[in-house]
Amino acid sequence: MMGLLRKVVRAYTWRTGRAQRLYRRICLPNNLEWGSFLARWGGFQSIGEQTSINFGCVVTDPAYTRVGSNVILSDCVLLGHDASINVLNNQFGKKLDSVGPVIIQDNCFVGHGAIVLPGVTIGPNSIVAAGAVVTKDVLPGTVVGGNPAGIICTTQELLQRVEERSNSYPWIDLIRQREGTYDPTLEPELVRRRVAFFYDSESGITKK
Numbered sequence: 780m781m782g783l784l785r786k787v788v789r790a791y792t793w794r795t796g797r798a799q800r801l802y803r804r805i806c807l808p809n810n811l812e813w814g815s816f817l818a819r820w821g822g823f824q825s826i827g828e829q830t831s832i833n834f835g836c837v838v839t840d841p842a843y844t845r846v847g848s849n850v851i852l853s854d855c856v857l858l859g860h861d862a863s864i865n866v867l868n869n870q871f872g873k874k875l876d877s878v879g880p881v882i883i884q885d886n887c888f889v890g891h892g893a894i895v896l897p898g899v900t901i902g903p904n905s906i907v908a909a910g911a912v913v914t915k916d917v918l919p920g921t922v923v924g925g926n927p928a929g930i931i932c933t934t935q936e937l938l939q940r941v942e943e944r945s946n947s948y949p950w951i952d953l954i955r956q957r958e959g960t961y962d963p964t965l966e967p968e969l970v971r972r973r974v975a976f977f978y979d980s981e982s983g984i985t986k987k
Contacts, residue, residue, distance in 0.1 A: 796820035803834065810834075810851075817841075827885065843878065847885035847903065855893040855907075857881045884919075904934050949976055 785806050792802035793816065802808070808816065810831040818826035822841040827848030836852045838844055840859025846852070861877040868875055879898030883889065887901050890909035901907065901917040908924030908931065917923050922931045945951055950972040953965050 792816075793819070814852075824880070838881075840878070840881075843880045843897075845880065845882045847883060847887065849886045850883055851888045852883075853889060853891045853893075853909075855889045855891065855895065857883075857889075857895045858897050860897055906934060906937065 788798065788802055788805050792798050792806075796819070799820075802816075803813075810833050811829065813834065814826060814830040814832040817823060817832055818830070821838075823838075824842060824845040826846045827850065829848055830846055830850040830852075832852045833854050835854030837856045838859075839857065843859040844857055859878060859881055864875055864877040867873060877897070879896075880900075881895055881897065882900040883895075884901060884903040884905075886904045887906065889895065889901070889907045890911065892910045893907045893913065894911070895901070895907070895913045899913050899916060901913070902919030902921070904920045905917050906922045907913055907917065907928065908922065910926070911924045911928040912926040913923065914927040917928070918930070920934045922934055922937050923929060924931050945954070948954075950969055953969050953972070956962075957965055
């Protein structure tokens with residue numbers, strides 16, 4: 780019965796763009812499916828292929844927002860306008876505007892809690908660290924973080940560091956067996972090995 784309900788809700792929502800809350804609650808789409816749905820019904824300037832968008836991602840002005848392919852948007856905020864202009868207009872009797880496009884090019888990751896301001900372009904193959912406040916364009920192939928965000932390293936340098944660290948993990952064999960980013964058949968053993976590595980099982984003290 781539930782399977783039939785999910786099929787009906789999914790088909791209706793994808794066809795009409797309506798009942799989005801029900802779709803999310805009943806069908807539990809993953810972030811990749813949600814990204815595909817938003818590409819169709821989210822009002823974005825454009826969204827590329829294989830782009831993953833968390834439910835907690837806030838996009839204030841989808842019409843001004845362009846997202847490339849193979850992009851992951853975690854619980855971040857993309858701002859297309861500066862609402863403080865309303866205070867200035869009221870205070871000084873002006874009629875001003877303050878908006879800008881947000882462009883995230885191919886192969887980018889925007890981390891949890893990051894804020895991207897209006898008028899910013901994030902170049903291809905780049906990573907925005909969690910909590911970063913991006914006030915200006917991000918160069919291609921770079922990792923940025925901080926407030927305001929600055930360059931931490933290149934994406935290639937980060938890749939080398941992560942590869943070296945990953946190869947030292949005693950569970951790397953499971954990662955190499957895994958299909959995609961999550962495999963429920965391997966997850967319990969993966970968690971067990973990680974916990975054993977991170978903590979002393981007798982004292983509960985984090986390993987140095």
